[in-house]
Amino acid sequence: MKIKKFLTSLLAGASLLTLVGTASAVTGDINIYGASAQYNFWKGQAPGFLSAQGCTATASGATSDNKNAITKGTGPAGSCGASGTVYFRTSSKASYDGPLAIQGDTANPNGTDYLDNGPCRTALGYGPTYRPMVDEGTCNFSTGVCTGTKCVQVTGGSSDVVVSSFNQKTVGNLLGPNGGGSITRDFVTAANKITATGLADCRDMVVPFAFYINKKVEGGDAVGATAITSGGSGYTVATVAFGGPGTGATATATVSGGQVTGITITNGGSGYTSAPTVTISGDGSGATATAYRTVTDLTTSDAKLLFSGKINDWSDLGFDAHPATVCWRHAGSGTMATLAYAVMPPAALQQLQVAGTPATKNYWFNDGSADEMKCVNNTGSVSGDYAVGYADADQDLSSYPNVIRASYNGVAPSHANVSNGLYDFWTVQNLYTTSPVPADMAAVCTYFTTCAHNTNPYYNTLSQMHWNKVSDTTYLIRATQSCDDTCTYTGSGTNNCH
Numbered sequence: 390m391k392i393k394k395f396l397t398s399l400l401a402g403a404s405l406l407t408l409v410g411t412a413s414a415v416t417g418d419i420n421i422y423g424a425s426a427q428y429n430f431w432k433g434q435a436p437g438f439l440s441a442q443g444c445t446a447t448a449s450g451a452t453s454d455n456k457n458a459i460t461k462g463t464g465p466a467g468s469c470g471a472s473g474t475v476y477f478r479t480s481s482k483a484s485y486d487g488p489l490a491i492q493g494d495t496a497n498p499n500g501t502d503y504l505d506n507g508p509c510r511t512a513l514g515y516g517p518t519y520r521p522m523v524d525e526g527t528c529n530f531s532t533g534v535c536t537g538t539k540c541v542q543v544t545g546g547s548s549d550v551v552v553s554s555f556n557q558k559t560v561g562n563l564l565g566p567n568g569g570g571s572i573t574r575d576f577v578t579a580a581n582k583i584t585a586t587g588l589a590d591c592r593d594m595v596v597p598f599a600f601y602i603n604k605k606v607e608g609g610d611a612v613g614a615t616a617i618t619s620g621g622s623g624y625t626v627a628t629v630a631f632g633g634p635g636t637g638a639t640a641t642a643t644v645s646g647g648q649v650t651g652i653t654i655t656n657g658g659s660g661y662t663s664a665p666t667v668t669i670s671g672d673g674s675g676a677t678a679t680a681y682r683t684v685t686d687l688t689t690s691d692a693k694l695l696f697s698g699k700i701n702d703w704s705d706l707g708f709d710a711h712p713a714t715v716c717w718r719h720a721g722s723g724t725m726a727t728l729a730y731a732v733m734p735p736a737a738l739q740q741l742q743v744a745g746t747p748a749t750k751n752y753w754f755n756d757g758s759a760d761e762m763k764c765v766n767n768t769g770s771v772s773g774d775y776a777v778g779y780a781d782a783d784q785d786l787s788s789y790p791n792v793i794r795a796s797y798n799g800v801a802p803s804h805a806n807v808s809n810g811l812y813d814f815w816t817v818q819n820l821y822t823t824s825p826v827p828a829d830m831a832a833v834c835t836y837f838t839t840c841a842h843n844t845n846p847y848y849n850t851l852s853q854m855h856w857n858k859v860s861d862t863t864y865l866i867r868a869t870q871s872c873d874d875t876c877t878y879t880g881s882g883t884n885n886c887h
Contacts, residue, residue, distance in 0.1 A: 423487020549723020608708025
């Protein structure tokens with residue numbers, strides 16, 4: 390069955406509103422499941438969406454594993470849910486399982502093990518469209534802490550790529566260096582491929598990705614990162630100074646609750662042949678930090694050599710000599726598929742885990758983005774500090790203090806750089822639903838055609854893009870932009886700006 394896309398390409402200049410109509414209220418829960426790269430996006434957008442539908446108050450919570458979030462909306466019955474309470478849940482697994490959940494697929498080998506052995510397995514009486522998501526009964530919405538999940542029916546299956554783009558295979562631990570048992574994810578075998586049968590596809594947003602590097606990966610002569618080793622106490626203001634052997638490095642300090650909680654490098658300086666000392670001064674005491682000459686940029690060549698398994702040590706790229714720990718996503722990840730299409734050609738992806746001592750190879754596949762970031766952060770049993778990986782560009786690095794977000798070919802993964810074609814490691818978001826499209830999910834997609842509704846500092850709506858991609862496998866082409874970066878109508882295309 391041919392896929393029904395109820396947001397046509399930006400190149401066609403058509404409005405989603407003409408295809409699905411308008412929707413001003415949601416009557417039931419929104420449960421978006423699948424792409425872990427979109428977890429932070431949906432988590433951040435949920436309160437604004439529910440408010441726009443008629444909810445007069447919202448409160449949010451999440452589980453501590455950075456995989457499950459929920460927003461509770463309350464308001465008039467009929468506008469904010471049928472009863473006056475509605476929930477917007479989002480949970481991350483990997484892109485492949487979003488559309489499989491919508492289809493209720495019970496045959497694809499990449500999903501049947503989860504249906505047979507997972508918490509929502511069919512043997513317990515759950516249908517194949519159910520997945521574990523936040524149980525609102527375990528949430529303290531005052532503190533934002535949720536402690537449990539329950540099996541709910543998925544209403545939106547999120548994926549970073551269209552289903553036909555899953556063409557990879559991986560073998561390795563489910564959770565990379567943190568174990569989970571060896572698995573095979575195979576989308577190469579014809580019988581394992583996902584089809585678009587019964588799916589409608591909403592394509593509103595551009596999902597940017599980034600490379601992430603452990604702070605201990607050092608090279609060059611500039612200060613690239615710092616790590617606070619003690620926040621101290623009694624601070625209302627603080628300043629940061631760097632010692633030799635180089636010059637020119639500057640930074641500012643962030644103070645909260647009497648402690649130094651962050652350091653932002655404003656100039657990396659030069660001439661630092663080894664990591665400089667860090668001195669924190671101010672009206673408090675006890676704050677200390679460590680500086681690193683962290684590698685802060687990867688080129689396309691660097692990425693191809695690392696992620697094709699051609700090199701084993703950072704010195705092969707001209708950086709300080711340390712064995713490279715390379716953190717990947719398993720096949721079925723839209724992030725991995727985008728890496729394959731946007732970064733790797735014509736190099737081949739490493740597809741078989743080769744876990745060894747730091748003196749040989751240390752490559753790990755990871756189930757979700759949170760698992761990937763733990764691998765780079767050296768959380769758990771990673772056998773080496775010198776890791777690199779990739780994930781959505783909007784990762785909250787406060788959860789991963791040993792990691793920096795790198796630039797790519799000298800360009801940062803920002804909203805403007807993506808829109809203007811300077812940064813090309815991105816894809817178009819896919820939100821799959823059943824066909825015909827349920828009214829509540831039509832409301833979600835209609836909402837995000839208006840670029841002013843997007844509050845994520847890394848994402849763009851399609852109407853903001855100066856450059857677009859015809860498919861997951863093609864390079865950038867010039868787009869007919871209808872909104873500028875501040876969501877002002879430019880006079881071309883359809884006015885979905887406000």
